[in-house]
Amino acid sequence: MSKMFFQTGRKKSFSSYKLAISAAIALGITASSVAQAADTPVAIGISGWTGFAPLTLADKAGIFKKNGLDVTLKKVPQQSRHLAIASGDLQCAATTVETYLTWNAAGVAVKQIVQLDKSYGADGIAVRPGINKITDLKGKTISVDAPGTSSYFLLAWMLDKNGMSVKDVKLATLGPDAAAHAFLAGQNDAAVSYEPYLSSIRQSPDKGKILATTLDYPMVMDTLGCTPDFLNKNPKAAQALVNSYFEALAMIKSDPDKSNEIMGAAVKETGKQFAEEASYLRWQDLEQNKKFFGGEITSFSKEAATLLTQMKILRKTPDYDALFDPQFVANASVAK
Template identity: 45%
Template sequence: MKRMQWMVGTLVASLIGFSAAAGAQDLPKITIAMSGWTGFAPITLAKETGIFKKNGVEVEIKKMPTSNRHQAMAAGEVQAIATTVDTHILYASSGVDVTQVLVLDSSHGGDGIAVRPPIATVADLKGKQVAVQYGGVPQFWLAYVLKKNGLSIADVQTSNLQPSDAANAFVAGQFDAAVTYEPYLSKVREAKANIVVTSDQTPGVIIDTLAFQPDFIKKNPKVVDAVVKSWFEALEAIKADEKKAFELMGKDVNQTPEQFAASARFVRWYDKPMNQDYLSKTMPAFAKEVQDVMLDAKLIRRAPPSLEAMATTDFVK
């Protein structure tokens, strides 16, 4: 009991700004590429509260469009990427090898397709103008939803907009439909728009993971281990002081703690047992299904060299 109290106390101290000195290990600084998606927020929390530093790793966060992250990785500008399984497959198919080491979150209503009357069903999207980000999960998820409803992405007219821009344009009266995610989807919800489908109706399809390049993992296993450990500690910090955590995570995306809490309702963060189960049991079959959808929708031209090599359980055991 005393040991547990000490651990919780340490996490709370971290949450209010405590930053322990890095250990004796001389670990390099790394940069993680990601977006403002609510599911990634514990990464920001781990940085802002000193959890990464406590575990002996210096982390910089770079917000950038999905389509630019693998190019930045190939150029050595970033060492890790937080994004969806389908996007990692896109990267690997284009020649940037990545290995997923950690499941971050799954979307349970955090992604949605907003529509205008008279559109009432997914089938009604045929021939309509849809704002959707290319080369990322919005485009993949749109293709997945359309396929499940007897259509293909070729049956709609798409325009490439970032999720935040898609939400803003839709609320401003542009496009017949828009694909976006939290925290931007909240703006669409507040405008009382009709959301014809959310990720809550496609459970397990929008899954975010953290990946490094295979060579980096081989040369820097302690760095990877420190990052993974910090994620799990950030989740414990949220449990220890949710109000303060939501304040810090919301501030990063210009949300109040209350607004962030509303966004977080649609996200499920993955702890260590969930990671162990997903990476060992679910990932292999799911990755194959995602690959097939992407090939069918022509989102990728060819399959990655090896789906099996794209994930490891080594750091969540």
């Protein structure tokens, strides 16, 4: 409509201009309504995990909105996030790389489009005094989230690297938050958790200690993925999601105090508290994303698939190329 009124080859008179504006108003096509209509709705499933905070920042700081997106962030437990996708309640979700293997194997197709973070000590196992190495966990009771979650996979990964499996320990199924609280309350011998909950254990050395983290076993990395249907129908919106993530990282770099306050408020923390917890991970910038989608994602997925198959969580070898779409990182623009 704007082209018809304002972009002909002839020079318009002021009266013609007023007539055009009047016609647009009569049709209800004001600039604000056009912008509002252009906002693509998308629901994204997340958790309180510190690594997902740039998505919260992009939402609260108006970055998503500025880029033509009407984003709703929904906190959904990791073990049921794919069910929300299958029901249509979510179009996208953030989770760990290996989780997409189990989701796609379960018939819930989701493609990763941007890497969010890598854990640098933000995920780990807390233990009671007297437990000094992974093999000391044999026969012990460990609080850990359900199979199919990142916490369960982290435990299985660490045990496997030490010649053990989950069959060598006793499991008490608790989510990361509940696992940390139970550990602080004196329950069970060990707990698998992540930030911000792991810091509550770090701050209570009388209760126990952190035995191992992703500094010792670097295997926790998160991505944002969307359904193929959403990506096919809304490629511009998908690109805007990826661009918005990088724009949020730029804001964190240029205004860390304000950014930390916004991200901390989402989990009821001060900016200082949030910044401390965020120091245990690394958000991934554009160059790191290009490297990740250039080969890292496939090599890690193959190693993860081997372990998941041994655990009988995966029944067949997945199509690794179907797990991600690198075009949105390749075409990403970064705000200056």
